[in-house]
Amino acid sequence: MVIKYWIVLYLVLSLTTGEQIKQFRRKFSDNIIFGAGTSAYQIEGAWNKDGKTESVWDRLSHTKPCVIHNCHTGDIAADSYNNYERDVQMMKEMGLDFYRFSISWSRILPTNSPDDINKAGVSYYNKLINEMLKYNITPMVTIHHFDVPLQLEALGGWVNPKMVDWFVNYARVVYELFGDRVKTWFTINEPREYCTQMSEIVNKSGVNDYLCARHMLLGHAKAYYVYQNEFKAKYGGKVGIVLNSLWYEPESEKDAEAAEDKLQFELGQYAHPIFSKTGDWPSVLKDRIAAKSAAQGFSESRLPEFTPEEVELIKGSSDFFGLNHYTSALVYRNNSVKGFYPSPSYEDDIGVITYQPETWEKTIATWLKVTPWGFYKLLNKIREDYGNPPLYVTENGCPTGPGLFDTQRVFFYKKYLNAMLDSIDEGSDVRVYTAWSLMDNFEWFMGYHDKFGLYEVDFNSPTRTRTPRASVFYYKKVIKTRRV
Ligand code: PNW
Numbered sequence: 085m086v087i088k089y090w091i092v093l094y095l096v097l098s099l100t101t102g103e104q105i106k107q108f109r110r111k112f113s114d115n116i117i118f119g120a121g122t123s124a125y126q127i128e129g130a131w132n133k134d135g136k137t138e139s140v141w142d143r144l145s146h147t148k149p150c151v152i153h154n155c156h157t158g159d160i161a162a163d164s165y166n167n168y169e170r171d172v173q174m175m176k177e178m179g180l181d182f183y184r185f186s187i188s189w190s191r192i193l194p195t196n197s198p199d200d201i202n203k204a205g206v207s208y209y210n211k212l213i214n215e216m217l218k219y220n221i222t223p224m225v226t227i228h229h230f231d232v233p234l235q236l237e238a239l240g241g242w243v244n245p246k247m248v249d250w251f252v253n254y255a256r257v258v259y260e261l262f263g264d265r266v267k268t269w270f271t272i273n274e275p276r277e278y279c280t281q282m283s284e285i286v287n288k289s290g291v292n293d294y295l296c297a298r299h300m301l302l303g304h305a306k307a308y309y310v311y312q313n314e315f316k317a318k319y320g321g322k323v324g325i326v327l328n329s330l331w332y333e334p335e336s337e338k339d340a341e342a343a344e345d346k347l348q349f350e351l352g353q354y355a356h357p358i359f360s361k362t363g364d365w366p367s368v369l370k371d372r373i374a375a376k377s378a379a380q381g382f383s384e385s386r387l388p389e390f391t392p393e394e395v396e397l398i399k400g401s402s403d404f405f406g407l408n409h410y411t412s413a414l415v416y417r418n419n420s421v422k423g424f425y426p427s428p429s430y431e432d433d434i435g436v437i438t439y440q441p442e443t444w445e446k447t448i449a450t451w452l453k454v455t456p457w458g459f460y461k462l463l464n465k466i467r468e469d470y471g472n473p474p475l476y477v478t479e480n481g482c483p484t485g486p487g488l489f490d491t492q493r494v495f496f497y498k499k500y501l502n503a504m505l506d507s508i509d510e511g512s513d514v515r516v517y518t519a520w521s522l523m524d525n526f527e528w529f530m531g532y533h534d535k536f537g538l539y540e541v542d543f544n545s546p547t548r549t550r551t552p553r554a555s556v557f558y559y560k561k562v563i564k565t566r567r568v
Contacts, residue, residue: 110505112566117222118559120175120538121184121479121518123229123273125158126525128188130165134204137194139231140241140285141528156531162523162541163548165208170550172215174522174539177552178560183216184478184518186226186273189254190233192261198253206261213265224268224516226326227255227307230278230528232285242279242296248303255307259315267321270406270478271307274328275300275354280430282528290428291386294373298388301357305401326406326478327354331458331465332438335416342417342436345372347465349434355405357390359470363399364390373433380428404515405466408479411451412458413438447492449483449534454496456503463507463514474513477504481520483527483534493538493555501568519559523550 125141132138145157164171175183191205213223228251232241236250255271279296280288304325311323329351334343345368348356352366360366365387373387390398418424418437425431444453459480466475482496497519508514524537532543538556542549562568 110502110568112505112508114566116514116566117181117516118563119180119182119184119222119224119516119518120178120522120559121520122164122522122525123186123226123231124188124191125161125229125231126521126527127162127164127171127185127523128191129158129160129163131157131159133165134208135194135202136188136191136205138234139188139190140234140237141231143234144285152529153531153533156526156533158526160548161526162543162550167548167550168208168212169215171522172212172219172221174550174552175216175221176219178538178556179563180221181563182222182224182268182516182518183522184224184226184270185212186229186231187258188231189228190231192257193233193254196233196235196250198257201257201261209262213262217265222268223262223266224270225258225262225266226270226273227258228271229273230282237285241285242299242303243292245299247299248306251303252306252310256310256314259311259319263315263319263321267319269311269321269323270326271304271323272300273326273478274408275304275325276350277328288430290373290376290430290433293430294387297353298390301354301398302394305358305398308401309397322403324402324404324406324476325354325358326408327351328408328479329462330410330438331412331455331462332415333412333458333461335414339416343415344368346415346434346436346438349430351466355466355470357395357398358400358402359405359473360399361471363395369433372435376428376433386428386433403474404476405470405473406476406478407462407466408520409459409462409477410480411440411453412455413440447483447496448485449530452483454482454492454499456499459500460503460506463504463512464510467507467510467512472511472513474515476516476518477514478516478518479520480518481536483536485535486540488540488551488553490553490555493553494558497555497558497562498568501562505568 125139131142141158145152187209192202194202216223241247275297279293308323332343332346334340348366348368353369356366357363369387374385377385415436415438419435440453444455446453480500482493484490484493504514519538521536523539524535524541527534538553538559539550540553
């Protein structure tokens with residue numbers, strides 16, 4: 085009797101604290117959809133099969149001495165080229181609303197001519213898409229996710245202005261091939277990551293990275309209008325870009341401007357031209373790079389200009405704001421970043437130092453600390469700066485080491501989804517949430533060391549066996565109940 089009384093009292097008390105009530109009632113509205121993502125080079129394997137030619141990542145992963153952790157390559161990866169049925173089965177097991185994957189450019193156009201389409205490549209993506217549609221899983225497709233065809237890179241890749249048309253021709257081919265079934269298109273994944281971080285590919289210098297940015301923005305915008313003009317009436321789909329950004333928190337009050345500058349160089353460089361009312365580069369980029377260039381003795385700014393026509397073309401060229409987000413960093417001003425970074429360089433132009441305090445929750449990836457509050461602030465900032473665009477979270481996730489009991493990942497999703505709900509409560513128009521990643525995959529320079537998968541992949545088994553981690557059961561429940 086007494087025990088019963090205590091149990092009832094405990095339940096009443098625990099349910100009536102404000103926080104508990106909030107948690108209890110928290111529910112995603114029915115128009116938010118949940119999925120998971122991957123990209124071609126990270127999972128497909130079959131790097132030289134059935135007519136596919138090399139991409140920069142095939143070449144980079146075969147370079148000696150190795151530039152990738154433990155000399156790992158994506159030659160076989162998760163072998164999704166042969167495992168697509170199992171991949172779709174996993175989507176079904178979790179009850180995903182959609183799956184975001186990317187198309188390998190050099191698998192579809194091995195000679196880079198839009199007239200020379202590789203039938204075997206087309207057949208792979210057709211099989212994958214059709215298998216998904218059987219189970220009502222919506223395909224969302226990234227046209228270009230880091231894997232530039234090697235031949236095009238040899239001609240300068242995204243630093244060459246001709247890349248704009250090469251990309252647009254490729255985009256038209258995939259709209260034509262798959263547009264009857266694919267209604268959500270992401271033109272380019274994380275342009276800034278490619279232009280400034282993948283320095284082994286784009287020789288970064290405070291010159292090439294800005295040329296790369298300019299051409300990616302133009303390539304994206306032109307591919308957007310190819311869809312509007314040639315496919316929209318027939319297929320009625322949506323096209324947008326995927327940008328990535330950390331949240332930058334000022335180290336102290338006096339660093340507010342430094343943190344804002346950092347965010348403008350990182351996110352604003354691409355978001356401002358597309359999503360702001362005025363278009364064009366953010367003014368802080370124009371001002372800082374012009375001043376630095378003059379001081380360095382250049383006769384003009386290293387930041388290339390857009391013509392007024394180009395500003396108009398790029399402005400508004402996205403049906404939604406695609407955002408990849410993982411972590412945050414603290415920022416302070418340091419105008420002479422010498423010793424840290426070369427000059428000229430992108431980092432030198434920004435003139436700030438960023439770091440993550442030791443006290444923040446660590447993960448296996450050195451760059452990724454668990455900071456859900458930063459996700460909340462970033463979503464709010466996008467809502468405020470860009471007129472509350474429809475927001476698609478196109479990547480969010482947590483890396484772990486091997487093993488199926490990934491409690492850190494479960495709590496990561498729980499915390500970040502709560503942070504997302506906080507921002508939605510304040511008016512953010514979030515419509516899509518994508519967990520990164522459906523399965524373990526080739527994590528770029530970290531090879532197979534950092535594991536982002538909901539499903540574990542056994543890279544030692546010939547069939548690349550997939551096994552659900554604990555987070556699969558958590559995510560499945562979130563999708564089913566629409567509650568965190
Ligand atoms: C993204 N950072 O890259 C990519 O789109 C994925 O292909 C990748 O697997 C995933 O995130 C996890 O890394 C990023 O340093 C790489 O902030 C690095 C950062 C962000 C995104």
